[in-house]
Amino acid sequence: xxxxxxxxxxxxxxxxxxxxxxxxxxxxxxxxxxxxxxxxxxxxxxxxxxxxxxxxxxxxxxxxxxxxxxxxxxxxxxxxxxxxxxxxxxxxxxxxxxxxxxxxxxxxxxxxxxxxxxxxxxxxxxxxxxxxxxxx
Numbered sequence: 001x002x003x004x005x006x007x008x009x010x011x012x013x014x015x016x017x018x019x020x021x022x023x024x025x026x027x028x029x030x031x032x033x034x035x036x037x038x039x040x041x042x043x044x045x046x047x048x049x050x051x052x053x054x055x056x057x058x059x060x061x062x063x064x065x066x067x068x069x070x071x072x073x074x075x076x077x078x079x080x081x082x083x084x085x086x087x088x089x090x091x092x093x094x095x096x097x098x099x100x101x102x103x104x105x106x107x108x109x110x111x112x113x114x115x116x117x118x119x120x121x122x123x124x125x126x127x128x129x130x131x132x133x134x135x136x
Contacts, residue, residue: 024128032114039114041123047135048105052078055106055134056099062133066126068095091115097130108134 024045032039047055053075060073060080068082078099083092094113099106110127114120 024131025124028124028127030124034119035117038116039118039120041112041114041120041127042110043124043127043131044107044109045131045134046102046105046107048103050106050134052099052101052106055108056080058133058136059097059099059108059110059130062130063095063097066130089115089117091118093118093120095130099134106134 024043027045028041028043030039030041050058056073056075056078060071063071063080063082068084071080071082073080080097080099081095083094085092093115094111096111096113098109100109101107108131110131112120112123112127114123120126
């Protein structure tokens, strides 16, 4: 009888422990109606051991690696902003990344804004590549 109680306890305790680490994909949010209204895609992550200056440098390089040109980095504000026009419509897509101090580390927020009538498949994965660069 004692063995059964121990087994049941061993099986129930781990399932009651919350996940200790979340992922960038867990934070991806999208608002708007595809092709009807503009779409805004957002995500964020915290990096407890990465200082904001280093995180900003890393995400800046990641934005460039994603193919953006005309990238503006403001080290004082901790921001990366850029636009790209890929549809031929003259309506640019905007990427904004903000890096700020969070405890002893950094928090990185990324927002990708699409004008009405445009889609960006896989935008959550792309945003997470940029955000996760801070921790690499």
